Amino acid sequence: MPLRLIEAVVPKQKKEEIEKNFQIEGVIDFWREELYEDKTIYKILVKTEVSEKIIDRLSRKFSKDERFRIVVTDVVATVPIVEDEKEEEAKKKKKTVIGRLRVSREELYSNISSSANLNYIYISMVVLSTIIAAFGFINNNVAVIIGAMVIAPLLGPNIAISLATVLGDVELEKKAFLTGFVGGFIAFVLAVILGVAFEIDPTAEEIRKRIFVNFGDIVIAIASGTAGVLAFTTGASVSLVGVMVAISLLPPLVASGLLFGSGYILYSMGSMLLFLANFASLNLAGVLTFSLQGVRPLKWWEAKKAKEYRRKSIFLWMILLILLIGAIYLEKKYIRP
Numbered sequence: 001m002p003l004r005l006i007e008a009v010v011p012k013q014k015k016e017e018i019e020k021n022f023q024i025e026g027v028i029d030f031w032r033e034e035l036y037e038d039k040t041i042y043k044i045l046v047k048t049e050v051s052e053k054i055i056d057r058l059s060r061k062f063s064k065d066e067r068f069r070i071v072v073t074d075v076v077a078t079v080p081i082v083e084d085e086k087e088e089e090a091k092k093k094k095k096t097v098i099g100r101l102r103v104s105r106e107e108l109y110s111n112i113s114s115s116a117n118l119n120y121i122y123i124s125m126v127v128l129s130t131i132i133a134a135f136g137f138i139n140n141n142v143a144v145i146i147g148a149m150v151i152a153p154l155l156g157p158n159i160a161i162s163l164a165t166v167l168g169d170v171e172l173e174k175k176a177f178l179t180g181f182v183g184g185f186i187a188f189v190l191a192v193i194l195g196v197a198f199e200i201d202p203t204a205e206e207i208r209k210r211i212f213v214n215f216g217d218i219v220i221a222i223a224s225g226t227a228g229v230l231a232f233t234t235g236a237s238v239s240l241v242g243v244m245v246a247i248s249l250l251p252p253l254v255a256s257g258l259l260f261g262s263g264y265i266l267y268s269m270g271s272m273l274l275f276l277a278n279f280a281s282l283n284l285a286g287v288l289t290f291s292l293q294g295v296r297p298l299k300w301w302e303a304k305k306a307k308e309y310r311r312k313s314i315f316l317w318m319i320l321l322i323l324l325i326g327a328i329y330l331e332k333k334y335i336r337p
Helices: 015-022 048-062 087-093 105-114 120-138 142-151 155-167 170-197 215-233 237-247 250-261 265-292 300-335
Strands: 003-011 027-034 039-047 069-075
Touching: 003 048, 015 027, 015 039, 015 048, 039 048, 048 069, 048 105, 069 105, 105 155, 105 215, 120 142, 120 170, 120 250, 142 250, 155 170, 155 215, 155 265, 155 300, 170 250, 215 265, 215 300, 250 265, 265 300
Parallel strands: none
Antiparallel strands: 003 039, 003 069, 027 039
8 A cells, every 4th residue: 555654844833723634534644743933843644645635735724834844755664564444444435536546746746847857867868768779770679679668768758748738837838848849859860860870771670660650559659648647646657667668759759760861751751650649649648647637736726727728738639639640541541552
């Protein structure tokens, strides 16, 4: 059973007034430490899925106080072991709510927004994964290509775009778009250079797989994008390794650059179409999954603005996906041999 430890620094008040916020199912235990004159620290051990509820309650009450601070920690183990004694009772009363079995909004935001930072580490990962993928294609070595997929530097910014859309966070969305664009541009240009320098065989199996897009690729991309977002929201990001292999944005982009650099312009467009299909599918699936998981802004007026923003975004991603499906149909009918 995943647990979180919430440490809340709050101004001194009547303890009954604060502690009544912890009287909900899912709070395992809590204790209080006196700091100094006007501060108290509460440590609350909770099930992961109720951490957001506790954080929201405290934030609504104390967010305007400069002394207020919350720190959330993933609990690896606790002694004595916490047993879910009320699990059967909760099932009988049907209290389990679908879509709430996730980490808190704040923890989610911290994890995902950090993956959209444009820095030398991110650029280095893009360059290295591009080189790995390129030589995997040149040597027609699927194991090497999978290695590049696992690195998947472009996945973080795209998940961040979806989260920013759901929260109506324009600044995060701008940052994620910029990071994703810069990474994609570097990968494509580097692949073009390698395509000029090395001989590329468009009939090689691994490249050919990424020249022609099938409708099944869109279904796989949507399913994989959904699984990726679920992995983030449940805090189980280790499982993203398998998702990266299925949804990876980098290999079709690298294949497109290699083919473009070698003069196979038409084939390059086919690989770029696969990249765009994965990009649109990932973001559409991300927005829908975050929404179904109940990810919302804290304040009601922010939630209202984010709802409208989310609707427009879903509409735009669906239009783009429909256009891509139309392009795939035309490619299959008139271009594909």
